[in-house]
Amino acid sequence: MGLSQRVESAIGAAIRQGQGDSAPAQLASALEYSVTPGGARIRPTICLSVAMACGDDKPALSDAAATALELIHCASLVHDDMPCFDDADIRRGKPTVHKAYGEPLALLTGDSLIVMGFEVLARAAPHDCERAVELIRILGKRTGMPFGICAGQGWESEETVDLSAYHQAKTGALFIAATQMGAVAAGQEAEPWQELGARIGEAFQVADDLKDALMEAEQIGKPAHQDEANNRPNAVSELGVPGAVARLNDILSGAIASIPSCPGEAALAQMVRKTADRLVPTAAAQYAAE
């Protein structure tokens, strides 16, 4: 099974378990709607890639880790799209969950996906209890308060923002979780994998800034030029397009250099580079080459 198929299969199984046989039908339907069709599935892909680089000796744990990450990520998209935050109509090229199902079910969909993330990991515990608990611990830390994506979103309600804490929590947290959970699922320590996750998160942030500046809504499946419209600090306004592309490449080189020694180190470096190519919009690559 290819990596992408493995990710989809694990996410699909988790959603079916959450839907059950006698659940409220609309909420059950919204759960599936909110995770399909998938975006790049970048967090679970990173997680599985790290697990495989570390030997992937308990594939069920790696699958659970990858799935849990994507469920939490989708939960955050559903809640962030709601009227009290971004009030977004479109996500991944189709109506957002609250547009399709209404606000109450969007709120519950996010809540259910968060819970499901932890359940998936608890169900994998028979394969290795200590690893499962460590996975739950990392996922919790990088999702909630004070270090997770909830904290990241919470910074947006503050008058004075700690920009570094904001970016690390809002974008970085789930990438750190992705590399650390991949390693832990395969029996490795979490700590040495933090830097790789943090750097991929930074790269992702810069790439997102580039996409927002250079691409149109139909290409990215959500409203474009939002940073400029909302006067948000971003890499393109600070560095210009060529500067932002150069910064992205610097970060990725640092990411690759930070990969801890492991059996699949070379393949993992290649994956990071490939992810980078997918992240950088063609327009930006052309811009940089000129």
Add this chain to the structure above:
Amino acid sequence: MGLSQRVESAIGAAIRQGQGDSAPAQLASALEYSVTPGGARIRPTICLSVAMACGDDKPALSDAAATALELIHCASLVHDDMPCFDDADIRRGKPTVHKAYGEPLALLTGDSLIVMGFEVLARAAPHDCERAVELIRILGKRTGMPFGICAGQGWESEETVDLSAYHQAKTGALFIAATQMGAVAAGQEAEPWQELGARIGEAFQVADDLKDALMEAEQIGKPAHQDEANNRPNAVSELGVPGAVARLNDILSGAIASIPSCPGEAALAQMVRKTADRLVPTAAAQYAAE
């Protein structure tokens, strides 16, 4: 330490850990606001009472279970109070979280509390990994989809409602979790404790119907007469007040009879009876005595 003090101390410690030293200040403040002052803390009290009846050999696990239950319960109150659900202004005698902090922070407070519930259990795992994972599994099942309080709330968006599934998920789920988690924290099987939780949940539902019908807003700290106003099916409209009080007593007798054999069986029966006395509004007791 008394039981109530033990509950408050464990909840306070969890919130402080979630606030950290460098979190967004308003969200950190909203976390504490949302769990204090406590209501009856009835779920954690039941959980600890069951754990103590079963020997409470790992008090840190029992504390974590009790805390996790209350955090999830508070999360559900914060989200249910939001404008897209009950649009409530007052809870526990003070402004609801979205009234005090705004909708974005209320949404994030609920999300953070859910995550924190699972984190608290994962942090207690060094005391017994298998028990901790079983606690996480039960909490997840009774919080999310298809059987948990999210499912219960989800039924409210359906045109045709499975009333039994609705009540068991909406009100019963966290009481089942409370008895089962208390037992599991103390090393017992979960299954024999399901009936006690389910019956306490039913009793709670009937008591809530009585309170809604008989008491005024200032006495219950939230709007009264909502069932009548919204034409919701409830025990008082079906059975009348004396009938509902009789039904409540029947359920509680059944609850006490269902308590599995355990060292603290007698004390636990007393706790259930005492909880019942607290649940029944004085007005209803007088009504029934007349």
